[in-house]
Amino acid sequence: MEPEAPLISFRLDPRTGVAPYRQLVDQVRQAVSLGMLRAGDRLPSVREVVTQITINPNTVHRAYRDLEHEGVVEGRPGLGTFVIASSPSPMTSEERQVLLDELRHWVIRARHSGLDAEGVAALMAAAVRTEDPAPR
C-alpha cells in the first residue's frame, strides 16, 4: 500500500544563518504546536525531502534524530518517521487562518514603523513573555 502523502513541506532559508537541520526541526515543532501535524502523521522520507529541497540526506536524518530525542517524533525502521507529540490546544485551520491574518497586519505595521525581521521577532517574544510569565 502506498504511504499517505506527508503533511509538511520543508523550505530552507539560507539568509537566516540558522543551520539547515535546525530549520527542519523548528518547522516540525512549529507545525506540531499549531496543530498542523498531529500524532500519527508521517514526516516526509529522506528521499522526499532531498528531491524537494537541496539538502544533504544526513542532515535530514540528523534533524529527525533530534526530534526523536525531544520526543516529538518516532522513527520506525522500514515504515517512516511519525509524529508522537500533539499540540496541547489544537486549533482548527479556520481559527489558525484568522490569527495568521491578524498577525500579518501587525507585522506590516511593525515593518512600516522601521522594525526589521529580527526586531519583529524580538517584540513578539517580549509580548509572549509578558502574556505567559510562567517560570522557565
Added chain:
Amino acid sequence: MANGGSGWYSVRCVFRAQTSKPWGPPDLAVGESAYEERITLWRAESADVAIERAEEEAHLYESRLEVEYLGIAQSYRLEDEPGEGAEVFSLIRRSTLAGDPYLDTFFDTGAEYQQNDES
C-alpha cells in the same frame, strides 16, 4: 554483562548501498557497492549499552538513507569528555602489509568519497 563502565563511547558501524540514489556516489556500476563507515557518539553505562543504542540508530539510518546495515558495531570508550583534540576512536589491526600498501588497501583505494567531494 556490562563492560567498560559509564562514559562516552564511539561506535563504528558499516553500511552498504547497492543502487544509486539522488545522493551519494552517483555512478555506481552494476555489481558495484558503496560502503560507508559511520561513527556515532553515545553516553552510556557500558559498551554493550552503547552498541545497543548505536544499532538502534543504525537501523533508522539504514531505513532512511536506503542502505543496508552490515551488522558490525565496534565500540571505543573515550578516556575523557569529548572535546577539542579528544581521541574519539581507535582500532588496531594486525597486518603483514607495509605502510603504503596497507593504506592503499584499506584507506586510499582511489574510490573514496569524503564530505567535501561532489556527491
